[in-house]
Amino acid sequence: MPNKPTADRLSKSSQSAVFWLVRYLDRMIDTRLGRLLAAMGGVVLEGPRACGKTSTGLQHANSSLRLDSSPSAVELAELDPVGLLQGATPRLIDEWQLSPTLWNVIRHEIDSRGLSGQFILSGSAAPPDDIRRHSGAGRFGRIRMRTMSLSESQRSSAEVSLHELNDHDHLSGVRSPLGYRDLAAEAVRGGWPALVHSSVADAVEFNASYCNDITSTDLRLATGVRHDPVRVRRLLASLARNVATEANVANLTADVAADGRSIDRDTVRTYLDALASIFIFEEQPAWSVSLRSRSRLRSRPKLHLSDPALACAALQLSPQRLANDPEYFGQVFESMVIRDLHAYLDTAGGHIFHYRDDTGLEIDAILEFVEGEWAAVEVKLGTRHIPEAEANLLKLRDERVDTDRVGRPRFLAIITGTEYGYTLPSGVHIIPIGALTA
Template sequence: MSLFESGDSSGSTGLGSLFDGESLQPAKAGATVEQIAFLLCRGGWPRAAGLRGDIALQQARDYIDAVAESDISRADGVSRNPHLARRILRSYARMESSQTSSAQIAADVSANDESRPSAKTVQSYLTALERIFIIEEMPAWNPNLRSKTAIRTTETRHFVDPSIAAAALGVGPQGLLNDLQTFGLLFESMRVRDLRVYADALDGEVFHYRDKTGLECDAVLHLRDGRYGLIEVKLGGNKLVDEGATNLLKLSQRIDTTRIPAPSFLMVLTGTGAYSYTRPDGVLVAPVTTLKP
């Protein structure tokens, strides 16, 4: 479930309303970074929603055990090594929110595993994980741009829920607070989970964008009628919000609006933040605990 479905978002920022041209209504949020870390590790599991403490975190850990011990082999009837499955899950979690290749994941596994699996073997495990809906990679967005800059088309690695990545890495909320880099990557995955839920409700899809110059956008929410919004994901902090807004404005200026519409909105989606608001440059800033379809 998304944060809105689990009751952890106020829903004061409606994406459908923004697509319809309505202004963002400022609303109070105020989630702490500790709360966001807990929600990430708890995940969107219906049975865990509303629970507190370690019991809320246990479902994702139990799920990892079930996947490694049996579910990954049931995907296509091929018997697979539980130990290797755990190593691949852990390596995939380290590559969360990146465009890492199967060969790079295989190299990461081999560095810590005497079995040294081939890239082909690792890919077979990843295919099985995709079949049982553990991973769902995000495709690249290919807009019409004024520049002729080459667009990277590699898909972005994501688990269907960030709690799976946290469980695979063996970290809880406090562990994330002690490693803000990992926290930031898993938070991006958490937002992708919610945006996919909201996009489905709005008859759309979620993509990512990156070109060879390094210009990128964490999420493009694209509706089937052609409207789209550009979204940067930042855990928190005024400096990071400024960076995200600058990036969005730069990308929006490259879009050839004689071929496709201008974006319906530009948004920096944050983890923490006291309020949702609109910046003087027109970029929206919305904490995750305010979002709904």
């Protein structure tokens, strides 16, 4: 027989890229995935469909099984689960949620072997809760994978490292290769690995098809429930209009019911939960922190789709239409920045929040690092609002946060869609999104 490549023969070497016909672009979570495999029996790699989980898993695996390859694979997983787990380790079990009973079998196999780095479980949907399924504590590490950041897709000059940035640094000579309309094109394209080398026109078709699949197929396959596709599409459009805002379920419900057909909040909440289960919808929680003032914190989360391109696709926006609407582009740009910050923070397991108090002070992103440090970031597409953003950041640090308890911020920064990066006399950094990396 000809010696042709198969999934089981793919390894960590770059030769596996030949099989996929596209060179693998390193992902920010590669390092963290390697660390978790060295420490845990298995790693769960989860995220939206087509964000690159399988390709990344194959870079770290020495054998693999794809449960979505055929119906017989799922049936065999039910009949002979232990047999399917045999293979060179780490062994990738792709789309494991198609056979949720594998979870406990894999957990027992990890206990039996007593070794780290045995399995990578990748999935584009979270299976329904089952009281019979063990939490996996002590056996599995968990990584949320997202679409590609501008640095990962090699659009960013990667001159400014988020993890190396401090308040005493002075930025100069930083320059982004992306102009205003370039950023609009990247927002519409999105961070899907399959589109890195595609035209924007092809990306528009891809994202439109992706949205159609969400409403017609993905939710039903993931949840087993047939949701009203028209209502789900209207909800996607409402989420798109409200991306990077604190819109609540009541606002979304009113938006979905704008066609004159009644719908209750519980139904909309069910739809949101279903979208979250396939990693399409995500909430950016409010920061809980000790304050030195009498201000009270607001707790409503901000809303995001898994990639800003889905917001553009749900509203049928081209790069030109997006660029011609700077107010809405500002919302999409903020969501794109949050996507990229997630990618850069996830390398070490950090978290992203937002800040709002009852005085009206708002900060777009609060970054918490695993070392216990924090940083504050404002997001501004252009330069007009930079002075206001600078004042907000300084007010947060000097008047709101009890720095005796939580420490001074590692840095304060304004991430922009502008060309140049520099440091203001106040110490606040101006960083173009097209110059940022982990």
